[in-house]
Amino acid sequence: MALEIIMPKLAMAMSQGTILSWFLSQGDYVTKGQILLEIETEKVNYEVEADGSGYLHIVVPNGETVPVEHVIAMLAENEEDLASLASQITAPAGSSSATVLETEEVVEEKDSALQPLTPPKGGRVIASPLARRLAQQYGVDISSLAGTGSRGQIVKRDVEKARTAKPANVLAVAAFDGEVVNGIRVAQTIPLAGIRKAIADHMQQSLAVSAQVSNMGEVDMTELIRLRKALLKQEESLGVRVTYTDIMVYLMSRALRYEPSLNASVIGEEIKVWKDVNVSVAVAVQGSGGELNLMVPVIRNADQMSLVEISKCARDLILRGREGKLTTADMEGGTVTLTNVGGFLNGPLTGTPILNQPQSLIVGIGAILDQPRVINGEIMVRPIMDFSMTYDHRAVEGVPVARFYSKVRELAENPGLLIA
Amino acid sequence: MREIQYHKAINEAFIEEMERDETVYLMGESLRGANYPHSEGLAKRFGDQRVLDTPICEAAFCGAAVASAMTGYRPIVDLMFIDFMYTAADEILLKAPQWRFMHGGKVNVPVVFMGAAGGGMKLANEHSQIPSSIILHSPGIKLAVPSTPYDAKGLMKTAIRDNNPVMYFWHKQLMAVTGEVPEEDYTIPFGVADVKREGTDVTVVAYSYMVQLALEVAKKLEGEISVEVVDPRTLEPFDLDAVLKSVEKTNRLVIVDEDTERCSFASELAAQVVDKGFTLLDEPIKRVCAGNYPIPGGYMEQHVLPSVEKIEAAIRSVAV
Numbered sequence: 001m002a003l004e005i006i007m008p009k010l011a012m013a014m015s016q017g018t019i020l021s022w023f024l025s026q027g028d029y030v031t032k033g034q035i036l037l038e039i040e041t042e043k044v045n046y047e048v049e050a051d052g053s054g055y056l057h058i059v060v061p062n063g064e065t066v067p068v069e070h071v072i073a074m075l076a077e078n079e080e081d082l083a084s085l086a087s088q089i090t091a092p093a094g095s096s097s098a099t100v101l102e103t104e105e106v107v108e109e110k111d112s113a114l115q116p117l118t119p120p121k122g123g124r125v126i127a128s129p130l131a132r133r134l135a136q137q138y139g140v141d142i143s144s145l146a147g148t149g150s151r152g153q154i155v156k157r158d159v160e161k162a163r164t165a166k167p168a169n170v171l172a173v174a175a176f177d178g179e180v181v182n183g184i185r186v187a188q189t190i191p192l193a194g195i196r197k198a199i200a201d202h203m204q205q206s207l208a209v210s211a212q213v214s215n216m217g218e219v220d221m222t223e224l225i226r227l228r229k230a231l232l233k234q235e236e237s238l239g240v241r242v243t244y245t246d247i248m249v250y251l252m253s254r255a256l257r258y259e260p261s262l263n264a265s266v267i268g269e270e271i272k273v274w275k276d277v278n279v280s281v282a283v284a285v286q287g288s289g290g291e292l293n294l295m296v297p298v299i300r301n302a303d304q305m306s307l308v309e310i311s312k313c314a315r316d317l318i319l320r321g322r323e324g325k326l327t328t329a330d331m332e333g334g335t336v337t338l339t340n341v342g343g344f345l346n347g348p349l350t351g352t353p354i355l356n357q358p359q360s361l362i363v364g365i366g367a368i369l370d371q372p373r374v375i376n377g378e379i380m381v382r383p384i385m386d387f388s389m390t391y392d393h394r395a396v397e398g399v400p401v402a403r404f405y406s407k408v409r410e411l412a413e414n415p416g417l418l419i420a
Numbered sequence: 421m422r423e424i425q426y427h428k429a430i431n432e433a434f435i436e437e438m439e440r441d442e443t444v445y446l447m448g449e450s451l452r453g454a455n456y457p458h459s460e461g462l463a464k465r466f467g468d469q470r471v472l473d474t475p476i477c478e479a480a481f482c483g484a485a486v487a488s489a490m491t492g493y494r495p496i497v498d499l500m501f502i503d504f505m506y507t508a509a510d511e512i513l514l515k516a517p518q519w520r521f522m523h524g525g526k527v528n529v530p531v532v533f534m535g536a537a538g539g540g541m542k543l544a545n546e547h548s549q550i551p552s553s554i555i556l557h558s559p560g561i562k563l564a565v566p567s568t569p570y571d572a573k574g575l576m577k578t579a580i581r582d583n584n585p586v587m588y589f590w591h592k593q594l595m596a597v598t599g600e601v602p603e604e605d606y607t608i609p610f611g612v613a614d615v616k617r618e619g620t621d622v623t624v625v626a627y628s629y630m631v632q633l634a635l636e637v638a639k640k641l642e643g644e645i646s647v648e649v650v651d652p653r654t655l656e657p658f659d660l661d662a663v664l665k666s667v668e669k670t671n672r673l674v675i676v677d678e679d680t681e682r683c684s685f686a687s688e689l690a691a692q693v694v695d696k697g698f699t700l701l702d703e704p705i706k707r708v709c710a711g712n713y714p715i716p717g718g719y720m721e722q723h724v725l726p727s728v729e730k731i732e733a734a735i736r737s738v739a740v
Contacts, residue, residue, distance in 0.1 A: 130671050133699035150740045155702040156671055 002074040002081055003052040007060075009068040010041055017041050018065040019072060027082060028056045030075055037072075050075065055082040127154035134159045139183025195293045206357045210266070211393040214352035217405050219412045221368045221383040224251075227415050231307075238308050244385075245281065245340045246311040248365055252338060253277045253303035254418060255407040259400045262391065263335050265358040271395045277303035280334030280356055281314060285321045295321045296356055298334040337362040342385065350386040360392040361401075421600040429569035429601050430458040430590060433576035434496070436605065438466055441494060444580055445470040447481055448498030455500060456536060456595070478504050482511035482533065486585075489531040490519065494580055501547050502535030502589060516585035517560025528583040532576075537589035538629050538678055539710075539725045544717030548725075550628060550678045552685050555587045556656055562586040562610060563655045567631035569599040571653055574608030581607070591629040611657030615666070619648035622739050623666040625689060626676035627652055630726060634676055637731045645739045655685055663689065664697045671702035672738045676731055681709035703738040 007017045020038040024030060030050045038047050054075030060066050076082035125143050127135070131154045135142040140162045147154035179186040192200060206212075224247055231242045256263050256277055264273040279302040284292045297317035302310055320326050337356040341349070345367035353364040366386030373382045387408070391401050411417055424432075438444045445466075449455070452463040452473050463471040474481040478499060485495040499505055505512050516529050539548035555563045564579055564586060566572040572590060579586040616631055617638050624647055626634040631651045638647035650666050652659055667673050673693060677686035686707040693705060708731050711724045 128671075128702040129698045130700055130702045148740070150703055150738060 002057070002076045002085060003054055004071045005036065005048070005050070005073040005075065007039065007066050007068050007070045007072050008046070008048060010044070010046055014041050014068055016065050016067045019060055019062050020045060021062055022058060024056050026056060026058050026086070030054060030056050055079060057082055057085040125154065126152060128156070131155050131159050134163075137180065138163045139180055190291065195295075196291070199294050202357065203354050206355050209357065210355055210360075212352075212355055212390050213393050213398070213401075214388060214390045215401060215405065216350045217387045217389075217409075219365075219385045219387045219409055220373065221385045221412065223415050224412050225368070225383055238311075240308055240311040240315060242307060242311045243314070244342070244365075244368070245338065246307060246314055248340070248363070249279045249281065249299060249302050249310050249314065249338055250305075250307045251408060251411050251418075252336065252363060253279055253305075255404055255411060256336065257303060258407050259404040261400050262361045262396055262404055264360050264395045265335070266360070266392065266395045267358060274335045276301055276333075276335060278333050278335045280331075280337040280359070281317070282337060282339035282356075283318055283321050285324075295326055295331065296334065296337065297321060297326055297330045298332065300333060335359055338365070339363070340365045342367040348384075348386055350388045352388065353390050355390055355392055360395040361404075362390050364388045364390075421602060423598045424569055424601050426566075426569045426572050426590070426594045426597045426599070427456065427458045429573035429599075430576055431460060431462075432601070433573045433580070434458070434462060435465065437577055437580040438462075438470060441580075443492060444494045444496065445472065446496045446498060447472040447474060447485055448496075449474060449476060449500040449504075451498055456498075458590070459498065478508035479511060482508035483515070485531050485533075486511055486516045486519070486529060489516075489529045489585075490527045494530045494532075496532045496534065496580065499533060499535035502537045502551065503546050503549050505533065505535065505551070505587075512585075512587070513554065513558040513561070517558055520584070521560065529585050530580075530583045532579045532582075532586050532588055534588040534590060536592045536595075538591040538593060539715050539721050540593045540629070542718050542721060544721075545714040548715040548721065549680075550589060550591070552589065552627075552655055552677070552679045553683055553688075556685055556688065557683075560585065562657065564588045564610065564653070565627040565655055566590065566653065567594065567616070567626075567628055567651050569597065569601050571608060571614070571651075573601055574606055575610075575653060577605075578607045578610055582610070589628060593629045594632070597632065608653065610654045611659050612654075613650055613652045613659035613662035615648065615662070616651045617647065617649040619646040619670065621646040621648075621670055622672040622674060622735050623648045623650060623663070623670045624674045624676060624731070624735065625650045625652065625663055625666075627655060627685075628678065630676040630678050630731075633726065633728050633731055637728050637735065640728075640732065641735065645735060647735060658689075660689075660692055660696065663693060664700065667693060667697055667700045671700060673701070674706045674708060674731070674734045674738065676726055676734075677707065677709045678726055679710060680712055681707060682712045684709050703740075706734040706738055708734045 018040045020040045022037045023035055030036065031053045032050055034050045035047045036050050038045055052075050054077055057074040057076055059074065060072040066072060074085055076085055126147060127142055128149060132142060134156060138159065140159050142154060145154050145158045145162055148158055149155040176185045190196065228242060228244065228247060231238065235241050261273060263277055264271050278298050278300045280296045280298050283295045283297065285295045286292060299310055299313050305313065317326065317330060334356060336359055339353050339362065342365055347367065348369055349366050351364050353362040355362050368383045368385045370381050371384040372379050373384065375382065389401060389405065434446065446459065446462060450473065451459040451471050454460040482497055485497045488495050512533055516531055520527055520529055537550040552563060552565065555561060562582065562584060564575040566575045576588060579588050617635055619638065622645060624634045626649060631649060634649045638649055641647055648666050648670055650662055675686040675689050677684050679685060686709050690705040690707060708726045710726065713724050715721050715724050
């Protein structure tokens, strides 16, 4: 006879414990009182003593968590018993503990001449190939069904029964002759490939590699609207129709002069603070299939350009983007990014843009909407634009970001400073 | 429509094709004496030159038939008992099927080999086999396995007109079976199965005499289990689509094959259905075949050969 060693219950509230470390190996001879292993509970770590002697057969290995009173090892009287214990096919501790933790369910007896093969729920589902296909087609969860086939397997009629028992809206899915995935009807399938795939990878990679912090704010656009209106009147002589995006590129690039540390990238083990201020501008471009793709062409040395130069450069890039003529060179070398979703909005909305790697700052701007604001003690209606920033906290501190935001607001409210 | 017996249907096919085409002739054992009635009256009608009796030398006359087929004749070789084909295995399984390929397609080998197949007559192992798996395992030869007088005549005519070697199993137990056969000329294309009985619960694929047994069981189970009986009529070429179409409806398949179970046509079909129709199946495919033993003589043979009881049990085991 082998002696069972169980997970001890050390406190009233203890329901399970984790094997931290066995101090002895499989097959070692254990004497009574010897410290066998260390366990971890929610509150304490505890060393378990052997309450008998024998050859150790470990049932639950290091790192596994089991309920209290679950057998974690056996002490065999002799080596023969040990060998027979070791040769018994034991389920991996992970699954055995899972089985114990689950509520036990009674398997329904079937009056079949053959032994029913239906296992307890959670185990392998025994179903005919046809039943599996139909279940997938109808969106029926096959693991919840009882089988009535010759061997207790789930067959077509079991799936049909479950299907007809479903509410009407699910029946609509069943009657759908298009593609159904997980019981949901598919309207369109877009391959995650090409530009779409590149964007997806870039976004995910960005979140994976950097420490992104987002701040939300707003900018009072009263003065910039006045400025733009004036510039629109001069459209002919300027040769370009200046947009708010252009103005914000100009303004950001100037504000960065005060906070140059934001114009930086983590490259390897270093932070490169860039001399060039190259502003990437996110542009939604309609693809050939009608889908919207994100392109991010770069306005190089925006801080050295006049507003009109920025505007003309941006027009050229956007036009070429729409024609699908942007080159890799057009989209490389950005040091900060501006993304403007205002054109698509009819209300306030602020977001947390994802950094355009390896940049450390991205600014998102929203719609300009009239909002009540308190100015000099009076409630006034002002055109307010949502303004959000995401920065990489590996390269950039919060204080310069706050100062940059304040500088943007200051310049926006006093555009005259830009020529001062 | 008039009804005639199975052997008479074969006899008519011979007569019609021999009259239609003078290159068609019969060669084999005990033809003039009509040991089996399908050759009755042929010697008198067509003369000694076109109905040749041979000594008991299968390798020799099968070889002669292959050679004459290559030179433009259409021999029908009657081996009397199909079990005797083993002595002419090289001619039947290798030369006839493969010489067209050996010669780069320059020759045709339009020969029909035929013989009495199957058990149930208590004739023991050397006169009771239906060795379809050996034919199917030999690429290049077709295999016709008629189960009714109508099929027997139509398939024989197609076999004679085919430019490739054809093995034609006629079943001893079917010899006296009567069925409708039109008087006018007709043929049955190879590779087209015939649904002998429609049903919705279980598909039974059977060939030759086993079709008759399957129909008997299907009739017995009427009102309880609806059995569809599919007769492929030729095993090579084989109408897999017809089987899949039926299984799509019934989701259950029983294959009845009088040949020895191991490596049989039934095993092959089961494998093909699992491959091509896996998701049509609700139950395991069942085979009812001859056991993996020699067929004993006398009454003992019933313990080895398929029977209505075994077929019924197989159907019931999947029709739960």
